[in-house]
Amino acid sequence: xxxxxxxxxxxxxxxxxxxxxxxxxxxxxxxxxxxxxxxxxxxxxxxxxxxxxxxxxxxxxxxxxxxxxxxxxxxxxxxxxxxxxxxxxxxxxxxxxxxxxxxxxxxxxxxxxxxxxxxxxxxxxxxxxxxxxxxxxxxxxxxxxxxxxxxxxxxxxxxxxxxxxxxxxxxxxxxxxxxxxxxxxxxxxxxxxxxxxxxxxxxxxxxxxxxxxxxxxxxxxxxxxxxxxxxxxxxxxxxxxxxxxxxxxxxxxxxxxxxxxxxxxxxxxxxxxxxxxxxxxxxxxxxxxxxxxxxxxxxxxxxxxxxxxxxxxxxxxxxxxxxxxxxxxxxxxxxxxxxxxxxxxxxxxxxxxxxxxxxxxxxxxxxxxxxxxxxxxxxxxxxxxxxxxxxxxxxxxxxxxxxxxxxxxxxxxxxx
Amino acid sequence: xxxxxxxxxxxxxxxxxxxxxxxxxxxxxxxxxxxxxxxxxxxxxxxxxxxxxxxxxxxxxxxxxxxxxxxxxxxxxxxxxxxxxxxxxxxxxxxxxxxxxxxxxxxxxxxxxxxxxxxxxxxxxxxxxxxxxxxxxxxxxxxxxxxxxxxxxxxxxxxxxxxxxxxxxxxxxxxxxxxxxxxxxxxxxxxxxxxxxxxxxxxxxxxxxxxxxxxxxxxxxxx
Ligand SMILES: Nc1ncnc2c1ncn2[C@@H]1O[C@H](COP(=O)(O)OP(=O)(O)OP(=O)(O)O)[C@@H](O)[C@H]1O
Ligand SMILES: [Mg+2]
Numbered sequence: 001x002x003x004x005x006x007x008x009x010x011x012x013x014x015x016x017x018x019x020x021x022x023x024x025x026x027x028x029x030x031x032x033x034x035x036x037x038x039x040x041x042x043x044x045x046x047x048x049x050x051x052x053x054x055x056x057x058x059x060x061x062x063x064x065x066x067x068x069x070x071x072x073x074x075x076x077x078x079x080x081x082x083x084x085x086x087x088x089x090x091x092x093x094x095x096x097x098x099x100x101x102x103x104x105x106x107x108x109x110x111x112x113x114x115x116x117x118x119x120x121x122x123x124x125x126x127x128x129x130x131x132x133x134x135x136x137x138x139x140x141x142x143x144x145x146x147x148x149x150x151x152x153x154x155x156x157x158x159x160x161x162x163x164x165x166x167x168x169x170x171x172x173x174x175x176x177x178x179x180x181x182x183x184x185x186x187x188x189x190x191x192x193x194x195x196x197x198x199x200x201x202x203x204x205x206x207x208x209x210x211x212x213x214x215x216x217x218x219x220x221x222x223x224x225x226x227x228x229x230x231x232x233x234x235x236x237x238x239x240x241x242x243x244x245x246x247x248x249x250x251x252x253x254x255x256x257x258x259x260x261x262x263x264x265x266x267x268x269x270x271x272x273x274x275x276x277x278x279x280x281x282x283x284x285x286x287x288x289x290x291x292x293x294x295x296x297x298x299x300x301x302x303x304x305x306x307x308x309x310x311x312x313x314x315x316x317x318x319x320x321x322x323x324x325x326x327x328x329x330x331x332x333x334x335x336x337x338x339x340x341x342x343x344x345x346x347x348x349x350x351x352x353x354x355x356x357x358x359x360x361x362x363x364x365x366x367x368x369x370x371x372x373x374x375x376x377x378x379x380x381x382x383x384x385x386x387x388x389x390x391x392x393x394x395x396x397x398x399x400x401x402x403x404x405x406x407x408x409x410x411x412x413x414x415x416x
Numbered sequence: 417x418x419x420x421x422x423x424x425x426x427x428x429x430x431x432x433x434x435x436x437x438x439x440x441x442x443x444x445x446x447x448x449x450x451x452x453x454x455x456x457x458x459x460x461x462x463x464x465x466x467x468x469x470x471x472x473x474x475x476x477x478x479x480x481x482x483x484x485x486x487x488x489x490x491x492x493x494x495x496x497x498x499x500x501x502x503x504x505x506x507x508x509x510x511x512x513x514x515x516x517x518x519x520x521x522x523x524x525x526x527x528x529x530x531x532x533x534x535x536x537x538x539x540x541x542x543x544x545x546x547x548x549x550x551x552x553x554x555x556x557x558x559x560x561x562x563x564x565x566x567x568x569x570x571x572x573x574x575x576x577x578x579x580x581x582x583x584x585x586x587x588x589x590x591x592x593x594x595x596x597x598x599x600x601x602x603x604x605x606x607x608x609x610x611x612x613x614x615x616x617x618x619x620x621x622x623x624x625x626x627x628x629x630x631x632x633x634x635x636x637x638x639x
Contacts (some may be wrong), residue, residue, distance in 0.1 A: 001528055002529075002532075003530075005529045013517075016517045322514075322515060323511045323526065323530070324501075325472075325513070326501065326507070326526050327498050327502020327503070327527055327530040328499045328530045329494070329495050329498040329499075330495070332530060347494055409474045410474045410475045413474070413509075
């Protein structure tokens with residue numbers, strides 16, 4: 001039997017029972033749509049996280065306080081261990097080779113008000129280098145200067161959203177706002193970044209000199225009574241210098257914190273690449289997990305095909321007998337039923353791919369916390385979904401097809 | 417002297433239904449010459465269909481020897497048997513056995529589909545339908561045809577691959593006298609054109625239209 005004949009015969013047989021064929025296909029359609037839709041969300045989340053980190057400066061090492069203990073992504077330390085002096089020590093090229101910039105920072109939540117308006121937002125204590133390290137550009141005014149830091153000036157730079165929330169269309173520069181009830185002068189407004197990271201908009205923040213943060217807003221001290229910082233960002237000259245720099249940072253901080261040789265570090269130094277790598281790993285696992293859940297519905301779709309094919313073989317036993325009496329070989333009957341199963345899953349997955357594109361498009365239009373997940377259907381997801389569905393279709397078709405092919409012609413003819 | 421097309425030697429067929437054994441054929445020996453028209457009669461349950469199915473390679477005997485054109489059929493594998501059914505044998509059944517969802521044309525075409533490398537398939541199919549006088553009904557489905565017409569489609573299907581042997585199991589069993597007469601005249605014409613024909617019937621006047629009548633009784637040939 002020629003392939004074209006088998007194909008025509010399979011199409012005719014599927015077309016002769018359209019409702020049933022469509023319902024059988026539905027299982028595969030839903031499965032493929034789910035696989036593509038969910039995996040594209042996973043990929044989108046991955047892309048979003050990666051791009052958020054790429055927005056930040058390059059070749060940056062994050063130094064964070066950490067109580068010794070297990071867990072890479074464990075909860076942050078309750079005890080602050082890093083100080084302004086630590087940051088100064090790290091800025092010395094004699095200590096850390098190829099260091100370019102060092103930016104200690106502190107953050108906390110607080111109420112900010114102007115006139116009748118008031119918002120609760122993130123308040124960041126920073127130094128001038130922070131601007132370069134985090135790629136902040138100013139919409140107006142200026143950033144916090146070295147002088148502001150050394151004189152502990154009560155000045156603030158506003159994120160775009162905070163500025164519009166408080167001032168609407170008014171020019172904020174030079175205006176007096178209240179942070180936790182204390183008066184600050186606005187000296188700058190950041191350009192809108194538009195992005196959101198983990199649901200927090202990067203425009204929803206306010207920056208003050210780190211020294212002012214400590215003295216006027218939030219006192220936080222280490223065990224030895226020094227002003228504590230929440231993180232120190234260290235930028236080095238090149239990607240190649242990162243490993244070396246991490247080694248130096250650990251060396252300097254261990255000495256400064258007077259840790260004995262067998263004490264564990266009371267801080268963590270992680271490169272941006274490592275963080276991105278970790279997050280990509282997490283979102284990668286998340287993507288596979290979503291895909292696997294969707295894969296279950298594909299499996300159920302396959303069981304649907306097998307079920308319908310078994311019914312169909314039983315119903316068409318006489319037809320099989322007639323075909324065999326007229327000279328159909330086992331492989332002809334096997335091929336006919338396998339082809340029907342393959343067609344159901346092929347057409348089903350084609351429609352499912354379209355469905356997946358639609359779902360992923362709809363999802364990328366839903367706004368979550370300021371930004372939509374840029375769900376993208378990539379070719380590998382489509383190929384994966386189609387091949388899994390055809391594989392499942394064929395596997396579920398094989399048993400019924402074999403049953404049909406093995407029928408004895410005379411028994412099949414006399415059936416029913 | 418014309419040679420034997422079919423030689424059955426001491427053929428038996430036993431059906432086992434649990435502990436009960438049914439001896440459908442109890443040693444049948446029979447020769448049919450190429451070009452003969454033979455009718456088989458006998459009481460219901462005497463083994464007529466069983467014998468015809470074995471001759472038609474649809475079923476295998478429990479014991480005995482069956483030569484078709486001198487070839488020992490028991491030595492053939494599944495594919496070779498399918499090929500025999502496809503190229504050398506045409507079947508006509510009492511209840512037509514047409515595919516209900518396919519048109520007359522598609523039904524007649526089936527043997528050609530299973531026969532590799534056939535040229536002019538459509539033409540040969542149309543020709544066969546024309547020959548049984550149904551050229552105008554090519555696109556009708558079986559439900560849109562009378563019993564006699566359905567049986568003529570089945571005959572066209574049996575003929576389309578030009579087999580030497582036509583087997584018919586009570587081909588007029590479901591038809592009125594008028595349609596029966598039409599079908600029988602087709603068989604007679606096929607016989608005149610040189611086909612070997614074996615047909616089962618319950619009616620003596622139909623059996624009488626064959627050159628030879630074989631009587632079966634309880635799995636044995638009595639005359
Ligand atoms: N598949 C089967 N399983 C068990 N017994 C069978 C089977 N086919 C036929 N038989 C039995 O074998 C015997 C012969 O059956 P067969 O069909 O050959 O009779 P027949 O002469 O064609 O009868 P009828 O004129 O009613 O068609 C019967 O007793 C029948 O019940
Ligand atoms: Mg019978």
